[in-house]
Amino acid sequence: MIEKRVHGKLIKPYEVNADASGKVLENIKAALKKANLKDGMTISFHHHFREGDYVINLVMDEIAKMGIKNLVLFPSSLGKVHETLIEHIKSGVISEIHTSGLRGPLAEFISDGNMSKPITIRSHGGRARAIEAGEIKIDIAFLAVPRTDCMGNASGNGSKTQCGSLGYAIVDSKHADQVVLITDDLCDYPNMPRSIVQDNVDMVVVLDAIGDPEGIASGATRYTKNPKELKIAELASKVITSLEYYKDGFSFQTGSGGASLAVTRFLKDQMIKDGIKASFALGGITKPMVDLLEEGYVDCLFDVQSFDLTSTASMYRNERHYEISASEYANPSNKGCMASMLDYVILSALEIDKDFNVNVMTGSDGVIMGASGGHCDTAASAKVTIIVAPLYRGRLATVVDRVTTIITPGDSIDVLVTERGIAINPLRTDLVEKLKKANLPVVEMHELVALAKSIIGEPQPIEFDDMIVANVEYRDGSIIDSIRKRK
Known part of the structure; x- marks a missing residue:
């Protein structure tokens, strides 16, 4: 072993690497000072830790x-756990927010x-x-990572x-001025396999805890x-398996909602019966996909x-389970998302209207309560976009005359599946005969809207004033x- 001295002190090889990197700092305050954070800057975070x-x-x-x-403030999304940001808005620390969810x-x-x-x-x-x-120019990206070495792998x-x-964090790590x-968990060098690469990283801060494992997994x-x-x-x-795209090598994505997840389980049963295999599944990965x-x-x-924990473990265990960045996933302007x-x-909806516009962002009271996510990205991209939603939830209609907030435009939606029937976008004339021949309960969208009203009644319109509280980017x-301020 070759001996080395740093500042006159004899040290071990790993200690040389740690000292040579100069990246490891004792706390967040030290990182803020070294990054020279100033008034008016843009700072980013990711949401892979969710409510944890x-x-x-x-x-x-x-x-x-x-x-x-x-x-x-430029996080990929925000949750209930970030309630404390209210005080920082009131005190003027935060003057502007860009996010996918809230x-x-x-x-x-x-x-x-x-x-x-x-x-x-924004969508993902x-x-x-x-x-x-x-x-958007990110001055400093603060990225929570479950494990890294001293260089930032x-x-x-x-x-x-x-x-x-760490698909959302990868984009920030490549483009922020400082990371x-x-x-x-600071581990020995090198930490492989890696999601974030050392030559994109400026500083590493080690804390006792960066998240609640239960909140992260849920x-x-x-x-x-x-x-x-x-x-x-x-x-x-049945809609999926009745169309010509269902064949060996087909591809799909399901959302994380209850009905969306269940589609994967029913689809699996039919694939087994038919001897059909898919080429890939995409997006937010869950246990049914891992199975x-x-x-x-x-x-x-x-x-x-x-x-979930099953998909997390699978990514490090199975060589055919690949990590991708948000840009690889859904950026419409790159060379091929x-x-x-x-x-x-297969996507969910808080509301869908007679023109097939979808809302996944605001509730029946006009309050922001969801996330744009990859909804409009995948809806615009897939050959067949299917919305799964009940006709109503509780005493609130899901199928309505006009959605409160448009997140995904109707021309991106092909099929709505409810428990009371299946509506097909008139733009997709090619799907109507095929699904009727499959003996599926195809109905007109206006029939579903009328049925919802007959059960729920005519809803009172939400009252808003003129102040815009959020702009929705496609x-x-x-x-x-x-989105306007509610009265």
Whole structure:
């Protein structure tokens, strides 16, 4: 072993590497000072830790102590756990927010018009496009990573926390002016396989804890036993298997909602009967997709976000389970996003209207409560886009005359599957005869709207004032809708 001395001290090879990197810092405050954070900068975060995230709140609290003001907050999404950001908006630390999703007290606070500037809602593909096109310049990216070495080779598989794919963080790490990794597992060099690459990383901060494992694993995944949702899922699987795209080598994506997840289970049963195998499944990966991979009914998984512990473990165990960035996933302006290769995508909806426009963002009271996610990205890209939704939830109609907020335009939606029938977009005349021949309960959309009204009644319109609290960007950067302050 060759001896080396640094500042006159004899040290071991790993200690030489750690000292040579100069990247490892003792706390968040040290990173903020070294990065020279200033008023008005844009800072980004990712949401792979979902409701288990500690990092956004820890970083913003430290920034507030330093007296920094007027920051643009640019996370890939925000959740209920980020309620503490309300105080930083009130105090002027945060003046602008760009995000895909928003939930809980923070969403209510913004919906009530408590920010001077409207927030911007972007899809996952639209966010990646805006970053790579230079429309948004990230000054500093603060990226929570379950494991990293001293140089910044980072992954989503740590000893304390696991989140699997870091698909949203990868884009930020490549394009931010400065990248700060925040971890609770600093391992020996080199940390392989890696999601984030060392030559994109400026600093590494080690904390005792960066997230709650239970909150990270739960996310939006919901396995249903609801008979209504199971009926919808079964019908949706029959739509898939009745069309010519269902053949060896077909591709698909399902969402993380109850009915969407159940589609995968029904589809698997039919694939086994027919001896059909899929080429790939895409998007947020869940246990039902992993089961298909491990049992040989899908060739590979492309994972931008691991939704549960099964999918997280699979990505590091199975060589055909691939991590992809948000840009590879759904950026409409790159040289070929994977969403453009989808045969089917199965998505959920809070509302869908007679023109097939879909809302996944605002509730019946006009309050922001969801996320744009990859909804409009995959809906525009797949050969067949299927919405699975009940006719109504509780005393609220899902199929309506006009959605509260358009996230995905109607010309991207091909089929709506409800427990009371299947509506086909008139633009897809090719699908009508095929699905009728399959003896599926095809009905007109206006019939479903009328049926919902006959059961629920005519809803009272939500009252809004003129103040815009959020602008909704379509994946190409155009403004597709605005959300106004509720009265």
